[in-house]
Amino acid sequence: MMQIPFGDLKRQYLTIKEEIDEAISNVLARGWFIMGEELRTFEEEFAKYCNAKYGIGVGSGTEALHLSLVACGVEPGDEVITVPNTAVPTVSAISCAGARPAFVDIDPNNYSMDPSKLEDYLKKRSTTRKVKAVIPVHLYGHPADMDPILEIAQRYGLKVIEDACQAHGAEYKNQKVGSLGDAGCFSFYPSKNLGAYGDGGMIVTNDSDLAKRLSMLRNYGQENRYHHKIKGFNSRLDEIQAAILRIKLRHLDRWNKRRRQIAKIYDQGTALSEIKKPIEMGYSKHVYHLYVIRTKNQEETQQNLLDNGIETIIHYPIPIHLQEAYKDLKLKESKFPHAELHATESVSLPVYPELKDSEVQYICDAISGL
Ligand SMILES: Cc1ncc(COP(=O)(O)O)c(C=O)c1O
Structure with missing residues (x-):
């Protein structure tokens, strides 16, 4: 019997060990760890991507x-709208920010925000609370249907902040997600399609004022050293993580391609x-951060797969409003x-490039035998 873990970051490290080790030792030798040239270059490279x-870059x-x-x-006191089936941090x-989360239901085909539900809401x-922003989530690596969301947001004067934390490299109508709204937010949590060896994140935007405010906010509100223009925070992407991410960014397209290949093998x-497979909508390029099936027997399916040595996870078992x-x-x-x-029917299967x-x-055989 095979033993297949849900994720295995060591496998990936071993394929790029030399490049990574060299990048880390270069940072150590340079002796500059926060807000340096690795971060500046990675910010340029990832924005361009x-x-x-x-x-x-943020924490x-x-x-x-x-x-x-x-x-x-x-x-x-403001209100911000998102979906109830996202990872809790979207709502955290x-x-x-001191705002109140509001939710709208998802489209059962792509598991992301249903634009008609946004409009209805x-x-x-x-309430008299002011709605300031909407956060569509490109869940599992599949883009939300952005055009109608952007159109509705514009009509109601809302900012659109894309939660692209699971969707590095995904495309909506041939455009990379993250670049469609006012700001696109990415996580570099180790297991993401582009993952650091620790915590990390990035915002990409085309708005120069927003970019300027963000670069102050993450660094104690400083415009220049010791000149604090706004009240800020400490949330920075460090040099070692930026150096690692620069190396890994070079492999991202290849890794996403392999994820798509794996999805195809699962589909076929x-x-x-009888399981329901993920649907790649016509407007999208899915990057399969997760390959999520639907089954009426969630618990039984998970247990049967585990009995065959296959580890699975539920993303996510409890919707946020509950x-x-x-x-x-x-x-x-x-x-x-x-x-x-x-939440009661989904099961995520292992999907990583290695x-x-x-x-x-x-895994396909095990599923077909259920
Ligand atoms: C959809 C979504 N939003 C937000 C986050 C938060 O990212 P992080 O763990 O880097 O804070 C994650 C990842 O955990 C996520 O999957």
Whole structure:
């Protein structure tokens, strides 16, 4: 029986060990660890990769979202709209900015924000709170349907902050995600498609004023050393992580291609099974940060796969409005039926570039035998 872990970052490290070790020792030899040339260069390289003008490296994806909200003028008491089936940090960032999260349900085909639900919510809401921003999430590496979201946001005067934390390199109508809204937020958490060896994040934007505010916000609000123009934070991407990410960025397209190949093997190898496979919408290029299937027997499927040596994870078992931390929002079960059903039916299969075809085939066989 094969043993297939859900993720294995050591496998990837071993394929690029020499380049990574050299990049880290160069930083150590230089003796400059915060806000140096590795960060400056990586910000340029990653912004260029996303087809955006500016990149601002920060401490994590959560911080990328939090600082973007603050830079976009979100203030305590404002409201920010997102989806209930995202990773909790999307909403932590809203809370960090002092804003109140509001949710709209997802499209059951792409598992991202349903633009018609966004419009409905904006039309019908009765509170006097000001909605300042909307955060569509490119969940699992599949882009949200951005054109209608951008159009609605423009009509209602909302900023659009893309949560692209799971979608490095994904495309919407041939444009890289992150460059479509006012700001695009990325996480470099180690297991992401582009992952550091620690925490890290970046905001990309085409707005020079926003970029300037963000670069001050992450560095104690300083414009120049000891000249604090605004109240800021400490949230920076360090030199060692930036050096590692510069190396890994060179491999990102190849790795994403391999993820897409693995997805294809899953699609074909489980064609006869009853599970629902992820759909790549016509407007998108999916980068399969996660390959998420749907089944009526979530627990049983996970256990059967585990009995075959295959580790899986549920992303995410409890929608945010039903989490204890957000009970103050007083949002009841059945409020967001598509997101809630998804939480009870989804199972994420292993998908990382270093998986061998034989391992993927083994997983397909296990699924087909369920
Ligand atoms: C959709 C989404 N948003 C935000 C984050 C937060 O990123 P980080 O863990 O780097 O803070 C993550 C990753 O964990 C994520 O998957």
